[in-house]
Amino acid sequence: MDSSTSVLRLKVNIDEPRWDQSTYWGRAKHFFSITNPLNILATKQELEKARNIVQTYRSGGDVGQLTVDELWKAKELYDSAYHPDTGEKMMVIGRMSSQVPMNMTITGFMMTFYKTTPGVVFWQWVNQSFNAIVNYTNRSGDSPLTNTQLGTSYVLATGGALVTALGLNSLVKTAPPLIGRWVPFAAVAAANCINIPLMRLREIQEGVPVSDINGNRLGNSKRAAERGIALVTLSRIGMAAPGMVFTPIVMNALEKRGFLSRYPWSAAPIQLALLGVCLTFATPMCCALFSQRASISVSNLDAELQEEIKKLPNPPTVVYYNKGL
Template sequence: METLTKILFFLFYQIMAVELSTSINIKEPRWDQSTFEGRAKHFFTVTDPRNILLSNEQLESAHKIITDYRKGVVSPGLSEDELWRAKYIFDSAFHPDTGEKMILIGRMSAQVPMNMTITGCMMTFYKTTPAVVMWQWINQSFNAIVNYTNRSGDAPLTVSQLGTAYVSATTGAVATALGLNALTKHVSPLFGRFVPFAAVAAANCINIPLMRQRELKHGIPITDENDNRLGESTQAAQQAISQVVVSRILMASPGMAIPPFLMNHLEKKAFLRKFPWMSAPIQVGLVGFCLVFATPLCCALFPQKSSMSVSRLEPELQEKIRASHPGVERVFFNKGL
């Protein structure tokens, strides 16, 4: 019996000691990205707020595991689950095109805590002009950082381009908010609560295209299905940016549309009449609850590795691809976030 136990233990040890295969495709997400469910699972992991608490040592460890694995070197004792965990830590902190470590508050894992705080305050302090200006400015400053951090492609933006996008989006958001506030003075107070959402939607339509204007002018990298670079396309950039604008507006919708109804009801109750200072934290909490689900689900609306038919590209790019890669019918690109 003792001999059998030793044999089983030896076999178990040998099995556990088998080196992890180097054939796992970590260039792609763990789940099938052709389905909404697979993309949702992927983005629930990417936007996990706990990732912003990771130390530099943990980020560098994940970076080393993934970099080594891509070279065919497997860390001793590494399991498949540990590999995927390292990949998602790596993806949460390093830009997919440039490889640079992203600004902390610009990472997708910071979206929920940052947006719940800013959005909750925008929706609480929306009645006075100074409050509107301040919170719209803070929101657009944050959006500018997020849009720059999660841009598509590997071409840098100039200071002039960044400044133009930032000033234009902030001006557009503030002007929209103040204009709508003036129009809602003679209607139900409930409508006034939706002014921040209208301002945010308008600002997204301004901020994202301007922040990514270089992509619209010069194009973003496009590849075949095997990641062979085929050129840069402005048509692909237009599709990528329009998808991001739609996702961002829908991402903000639940957190800015549901809490106003609830707060309009709660503020008539005795509790908030007695403790009005609780209005802000309650609203921030409601927005946060909505964003925990809205952020990953709206990111999942469109595939991160988007694609389009070669026939929809610029004519000169179509000719170049058909001459050098005659079998390619679709091209792929990172749409950004």
């Protein structure tokens, strides 16, 4: 398709991702567009223009001689700033386009001040506070998180990260320096394992909708919810892994060679640069690891739901559900 063709002569479905989500690279392209940090530089006027284009196009109105590329650019900018359910403009640091610069900065400080107890406590608290803001900003419009859920998740995730970081720091005092540099990653991984299940506790308790290949809803499954949450947790840990594992190796090597003692001012910018590169690619590529529309065998569903599905004419052997992000 010629991207310069006017959308007036085409029927473009902007409510579905631009790229094929059944392939890994299609999903990766989709998430690269969502997490693009350049989107946070858009002015108020540019965001308003993008919102008007999207709303006008959805309602069947006249958007002029826009090309397909221009329409998708407006949609990507709109998605980067406005909540998909409520349509409200999201706070800047809670947007997906802020993930790379915010995580790069916070992780850089966590990995710089990982040896002292005050440094560990403060930066782990900052990290979990940022996660709470992201979770609140991107909360579901249909079944929003309660303040109690947000508060409980925040307190327990912060506590889990601190216990892990401080506990491991005390254990690795006599270990090689590189092991100590990896402690912040262990703390972040532990916090994710606490935070994500708590934020989605309602799904674990009530299940998530599952459907057949044609989208016909078959019921709710707690097993599917548990699997979806596990996949999301793995992808979140995967996002942090390259920067928080590879960067300490480089910094440890520079320290051994005396580079950091000769140029002590260089430690922070080098760490930030390495983390920025890693996160720019790891964030969208790990989001794309598992399809948003995940599949699960009927034999792995809750026993009651299995029985209901088996009673159907031509019962499916595989069902589908939204795993979340």
